[in-house]
Amino acid sequence: MRFTAKDNIDIAGHRTGYGSPAWRDTHPAPVHNALCVDQLLAAGARCVGKAVADELTYSLDGENQFFGTPRNARAPDRIPGGSSSGSAASVGNGLADFSIGTDSGGSVRVPASLCGIWGMRPSLHRISEAGVLPFMPGVSTVGILASEFGQLDAVARVLLRSPTKPVAPLRRFLVLTDGVEIADQAVQVQVYAALDAISRRTGIQAEPIRFAQLVGEDIPLSDCNLRALRDLQTAEFQSTLGNWVETARPGLGAALSMAYGNVRDFDRIGALDSLTRCEWLFDRINAALPEGTVICFPTTPCIAPLKGSLTTLDAVTAFYTPTMTLTAFSGVARLPEISVPLLTVQGCPVGLSFAAGHYQDEFLLAALPEILAPGRC
Amino acid sequence: MRFTAKDNIDIAGHRTGYGSPAWRDTHPAPVHNALCVDQLLAAGARCVGKAVADELTYSLDGENQFFGTPRNARAPDRIPGGSSSGSAASVGNGLADFSIGTDSGGSVRVPASLCGIWGMRPSLHRISEAGVLPFMPGVSTVGILASEFGQLDAVARVLLRSPTKPVAPLRRFLVLTDGVEIADQAVQVQVYAALDAISRRTGIQAEPIRFAQLVGEDIPLSDCNLRALRDLQTAEFQSTLGNWVETARPGLGAALSMAYGNVRDFDRIGALDSLTRCEWLFDRINAALPEGTVICFPTTPCIAPLKGSLTTLDAVTAFYTPTMTLTAFSGVARLPEISVPLLTVQGCPVGLSFAAGHYQDEFLLAALPEILAPGRC
Numbered sequence: 001m002r003f004t005a006k007d008n009i010d011i012a013g014h015r016t017g018y019g020s021p022a023w024r025d026t027h028p029a030p031v032h033n034a035l036c037v038d039q040l041l042a043a044g045a046r047c048v049g050k051a052v053a054d055e056l057t058y059s060l061d062g063e064n065q066f067f068g069t070p071r072n073a074r075a076p077d078r079i080p081g082g083s084s085s086g087s088a089a090s091v092g093n094g095l096a097d098f099s100i101g102t103d104s105g106g107s108v109r110v111p112a113s114l115c116g117i118w119g120m121r122p123s124l125h126r127i128s129e130a131g132v133l134p135f136m137p138g139v140s141t142v143g144i145l146a147s148e149f150g151q152l153d154a155v156a157r158v159l160l161r162s163p164t165k166p167v168a169p170l171r172r173f174l175v176l177t178d179g180v181e182i183a184d185q186a187v188q189v190q191v192y193a194a195l196d197a198i199s200r201r202t203g204i205q206a207e208p209i210r211f212a213q214l215v216g217e218d219i220p221l222s223d224c225n226l227r228a229l230r231d232l233q234t235a236e237f238q239s240t241l242g243n244w245v246e247t248a249r250p251g252l253g254a255a256l257s258m259a260y261g262n263v264r265d266f267d268r269i270g271a272l273d274s275l276t277r278c279e280w281l282f283d284r285i286n287a288a289l290p291e292g293t294v295i296c297f298p299t300t301p302c303i304a305p306l307k308g309s310l311t312t313l314d315a316v317t318a319f320y321t322p323t324m325t326l327t328a329f330s331g332v333a334r335l336p337e338i339s340v341p342l343l344t345v346q347g348c349p350v351g352l353s354f355a356a357g358h359y360q361d362e363f364l365l366a367a368l369p370e371i372l373a374p375g376r377c
Numbered sequence: 378m379r380f381t382a383k384d385n386i387d388i389a390g391h392r393t394g395y396g397s398p399a400w401r402d403t404h405p406a407p408v409h410n411a412l413c414v415d416q417l418l419a420a421g422a423r424c425v426g427k428a429v430a431d432e433l434t435y436s437l438d439g440e441n442q443f444f445g446t447p448r449n450a451r452a453p454d455r456i457p458g459g460s461s462s463g464s465a466a467s468v469g470n471g472l473a474d475f476s477i478g479t480d481s482g483g484s485v486r487v488p489a490s491l492c493g494i495w496g497m498r499p500s501l502h503r504i505s506e507a508g509v510l511p512f513m514p515g516v517s518t519v520g521i522l523a524s525e526f527g528q529l530d531a532v533a534r535v536l537l538r539s540p541t542k543p544v545a546p547l548r549r550f551l552v553l554t555d556g557v558e559i560a561d562q563a564v565q566v567q568v569y570a571a572l573d574a575i576s577r578r579t580g581i582q583a584e585p586i587r588f589a590q591l592v593g594e595d596i597p598l599s600d601c602n603l604r605a606l607r608d609l610q611t612a613e614f615q616s617t618l619g620n621w622v623e624t625a626r627p628g629l630g631a632a633l634s635m636a637y638g639n640v641r642d643f644d645r646i647g648a649l650d651s652l653t654r655c656e657w658l659f660d661r662i663n664a665a666l667p668e669g670t671v672i673c674f675p676t677t678p679c680i681a682p683l684k685g686s687l688t689t690l691d692a693v694t695a696f697y698t699p700t701m702t703l704t705a706f707s708g709v710a711r712l713p714e715i716s717v718p719l720l721t722v723q724g725c726p727v728g729l730s731f732a733a734g735h736y737q738d739e740f741l742l743a744a745l746p747e748i749l750a751p752g753r754c
Binding site: 010028029030031032033034035038039041042124125128129130131132134136137138160161162163165232235236238239240242243246247248268269272275276278279280283 | 387405406407408409410411412415416418419501502505506507508509511513514515537538539540542609612613615616617619620623624625645646649652653655656657660
């Protein structure tokens with residue numbers, strides 16, 4: 001199988017650019033591949049290229065003013081989503097069978113959803129991050145984008161170094177109704193149509209559950225993002241790339257300059273309660289997802305925005321806030337999540353995500369074919 | 378409470394040295410504290426200094442030819458152990474109430490054991506590593522050294538951001554007999570004397586268990602280190618500091634030069650099976666440690682070697698091999714482990730370690746006073 005690697009994953013002898021010319025030009029080429037790259041090469045895969053990333057991987061757009069916007073094969077006038085934009089595009093356009101990217105706030109899942117391919121964010125820290133540039137150590141994962149389930153499954157098992165052991169059978173299949181309600185009306189209709197199709201094909205009926213039921217407290221799903229993960233992300237970004245931006249003073253692109261202002265001004269001390277909130281949410285969500293349980297929700301609330309449309313604060317907010325509410329659920333709970341290219345709205349793809357409890361990656365990989373039935377994978 | 382921070386943990390405005398003059402002089406001072414430092418400051422602790430680390434933290438000795446050997450207060454003619462050597466010394470000599478260090482192969486637990494203080498390696502990735510220099514992403518943790526249990530407990534709960542929830546009662550207390558047998562004869566005697574004292578005081582009887590029983594396969598305890606964690610550590614070190622050493626070509630101290638030769642020549646592809654082995658061991662060990670179970674073994678197999686004695690390959694091997702066999706158990710299984718200053722041999726301290734399952738940090742902190750009885754903590 002041919003694969004590409006996102007521009008924050010080391011390939012020996014080639015500078016790792018982090019989506020930033022300033023970073024690329026001030027850091028020497030690594031001598032070693034990232035460990036995950038060597039795992040893939042040793043398993044027989046062939047690396048055919050490095051893939052463009054959003055600048056410093058701090059974006060979900062897929063537009064990079066220095067390196068261009070990778071082509072969304074299924075919707076060429078629309079953004080591919082990011083920050084693993086080139087990874088998704090290389091798979092979507094058939095240049096690679098799969099790609100490895102990274103996902104902190106949705107950077108694998110969002111481009112997978114918007115480009116109509118498979119994307120997996122594994123459990124936090126299940127795949128080695130040695131040779132992957134440090135971003136948000138308590139949030140970032142290596143992830144996989146692929147054109148078919150069989151490829152995703154094979155690659156995941158190599159990278160996860162799965163012990164051969166029996167996994168639990170599927171016992172419970174949930175749909176997170178608040179997650180569906182955040183999505184555009186047309187996406188909601190497609191989600192329920194897909195669940196109906198699953199039920200007709202396999203007899204597996206999705207049981208609706210609200211976020212408040214899941215965690216046992218009357219709080220909205222948006223709390224995963226707004227009062228929890230988002231603050232951890234920003235604080236961690238300050239301590240990794242924030243230090244570099246403040247000391248190296250690189251020229252930043254327009255989009256990152258706007259986003260970075262919030263990082264620079266972020267009150268990390270005032271936000272420490274959010275870190276405690278993350279642990280609480282991790283604990284509650286995982287208590288509700290014992291092995292045998294799969295939960296489903298749309299990966300993104302909408303199809304890909306048009307290229308060049310995310311230029312005003314209103315447009316950015318309208319795309320990011322609901323998207324990150326969805327992606328923060330697995331983020332804060334450190335869940336494995338797989339985005340499946342099941343939905344189509346206005347001729348454009350949207351992913352339907354399936355998640356399981358923390359460290360239940362192998363169970364999730366085994367349960368998916370059962371839920372989707374052979375014809376779909 | 379006054380605390381110090383190991384020299385690989387960012388303090389804003391001060392260069393982070395990584396125990397290496399070459400690193401310190403080529404990297405600017407960070408603008409932000411490490412996130413864990415800000416958590417402690419916000420909780421009211423006062424940072425009184427940066428603490429010496431072994432060069433690039435790649436050692437368990439505590440001897441640094443550039444910055445000197447921090448004083449082992451309980452055994453001044455002996456090494457303090459490393460790589461959180463200055464952290465242990467600052468606590469042992471009363472300059473700080475606690476210190477934050479890091480632990481990949483024992484760098485918190487070993488100096489705690491050899492200096493006669495408390496030391497905790499939490500579950501892998503439970504404490505944010507933002508602002509902590511990247512070392513071995515799949516192995517490294519932030520850890521705590523303290524002079525008393527009450528301090529350790531308070532600091533751990535701040536850094537772990539523990540959700541308030543009931544923990545399981547202590548149901549099973551195990552002693553890992555292979556772990557005891559690795560230790561020097563005099564240490565073995567002290568371990569069993571300590572367990573007898575516990576049993577007399579509290580009625581809690583340690584149940585002996587062998588490693589093979591624990592994992593359900595007839596393999597030795599040393600497999601945690603030799604065919605598993607050690608290879609993951611070396612491969613990850615190549616992809617973080619190895620790239621820096623190969624491209625920046627810094628002058629390395631004598632001890633690190635010797636150790637680094639093995640890193641440079643390491644065949645990471647040939648060792649990929651060890652990564653799979655790590656996952657298998659993680660899985661098996663944790664299956665045997667459900668919440669409610671504590672397992673105990675000596676932290677180190679011996680008291681601190683004399684200063685300047687680890688200069689030959691034989692001496693290094695005699696110290697490192699059994700020590701890392703003990704530390705690799707929690708390392709590979711990502712367990713929380715607390716070293717308690719309970720043993721004395723030839724007037725010098727040795728720690729007795731207590732570990733619990735992955736992510737059961739709060740259970741372990743609650744179970745320890747019960748096992749040790751009020752008088753001991």
